[in-house]
Amino acid sequence: MSSSSSVPDYLRDDDLIQETRDLISSLPSEKGWLVSRMYQFQGRWHTEALLQGILNCQKDFEAQDSDIILVTNPKSGTTWLKALVFALINRQKFPVSSSSGNHPLLVTNPHLLVPFLEGVYYESPDFDFSELPSPRLMNTHISHLSLPESVKSSSCKIVYCCRNPKDMFVSLWHFGKKLAPEHTADYPLEKAVEAFCEGKFIGGPFWDHVLEYWYASRVNPNKVLFVTYEELKKQTGVEIKRIAEFLGCGSIEEEEVREIVKLCSFESLSSLEINREGKLPNGIETKAFFRKGEIGGWRDTLSESLAEKIDRTIEEKFRGSGLKLSC
Template sequence: METTLEMKSNQLVMTSSLQRQKWCANQFLYKFQNFWFPLTYLEATQKVLENFKPVPKDVILASFPKTGTTWLKALLHSIINRSPKQDYNNNPLISNHPHDLIPSLETNLYDYNTKKTEFLSVKNHKDVRILATHIPHQILGDVLNSSECKVVYVTRNPKDTLISLWHFVQKSKSFGDDPWELEVAVDQFCNGIVLFGSYYDHVLGYRQECLKRPQKVLFVTYEEIKENPEYYVRKIGEFLGCPFEGENGDVEIEEIVKFCSFENLSNQEMNKSSELSSMFPLPYNSFFRKGEVGDHMNYLDDEMIEKIDGVTREKFHGTGFVYGI
């Protein structure tokens, strides 16, 4: 189905015709450069491509939605902004949600309601800006490669990603009488018709860039970090040029891992709040559900699992990336 996008007067005007597909909650996704976007994020993505200028000190956290973004934001903030005598009683993560400390390019900074313009100005090129994005590398790559900024990409088992996304979007009040049935969600996920999808192409884009430019892109999985968080906190610090050294470094790593654990973060008052977040029309507490590996087994039947695994074998295993099953 073809549709011409007409933006409001205070938004970017787009005149190209794009393929449109119904997604869920009576919402449509639009196909842009082989990926699917809600209208609002499509407009914001176009603004990012035209206006965002990364600088060498920038750290960009890239991810497909619901693959561990919130946790990685907390970890990156703690790794980069640590001090020799960190006072965790006054840690900004106690009074601020991770998504407010590390804004997203397309959902915080370049949407027409943005209130985070201070993040867009570079006052001191020695300062480190930590920014996030769900935009695929196939679309954002030229922008990211225009500077020496570092990219950390996190991915997650496709089945757990789908279940986390399924739970997340159903918390929106916009669903009304149009729930996102799980069978439909599985089909759409496998066909790539989900926000910022296809998931598989999204993951492979950043993985291929990591293989090509390992000094530029660090590719990590949610499961690896969950299994050995101390190792990956150290690895991320080294990649970003702020290594943990000596016995004090070991202590710092232990403190960061403990403070940024799901149990600790999910129990902070801000993260338990039902107040609407600054980036989505959803409450802050919707970003913390379980954080478990293998949660999909509680929801997907054998047929659904085999369907997703079949796509995983084709998309991932067929390219030499043995992951997800």
């Protein structure tokens, strides 16, 4: 695939090391609905490139106790969560006020402010994470099982954001059609729903990813905070204060909360020039990260029967977990 393609580097497999190629040859594989091929490693499905990034991350990343790691499934509010937590933890350094026009989020896409661990470890393996200001803020889609051991053993904080699976699926469906039309053209929606319900999509199965972090948040609530996209949308200010308390950010004034909510709203971020006209270093257009940002937007894409298929699958997989997601 040409390097000029809009497909991000982590969906390509140009720079795999031989050790990874040898591993891949032994792994179960499937044709993907976002990629030509994906491989099952530690119970999850990955592209070759993302697998390389995860392996590098597992081997080389050294967590610090002060680190903050944001975790999501793809298309589960990642961009918004990055913006919210960046604004929150940097509110002393970069005051959030309507009179300030030089806040980093006004001129820089959130994905450039908060590095994507496995993406960086594939695209820029020599990136020096020690140069990030403390507390280091990063994000990942890596499952809890596959996190680097230093993340699990340190006192770093993990904020996990889960989104309704139907909305997540539809967002991922449209994202894939924009970024990789050559891989989605022969993959009808019905087939993609079937693959999703079989757990066969990048980072999937969805339920395993969610439940691992759900249970981790129950076992160690001081280390893992579980939030939902829906609650963030319905009561953003309340959830910001909950995240602030979890991260030990100190007291936060109501006015600061309102300013963060305003600065990081979908309407605000999506209207900025950097998010309408910009591109990330891997070539992806920043506008691809801003589609609707709605709760229940799946209704515009999924038929009633397809929605019910996802609901039945999730109900079965979540049974007994105590976790209930908004529809």
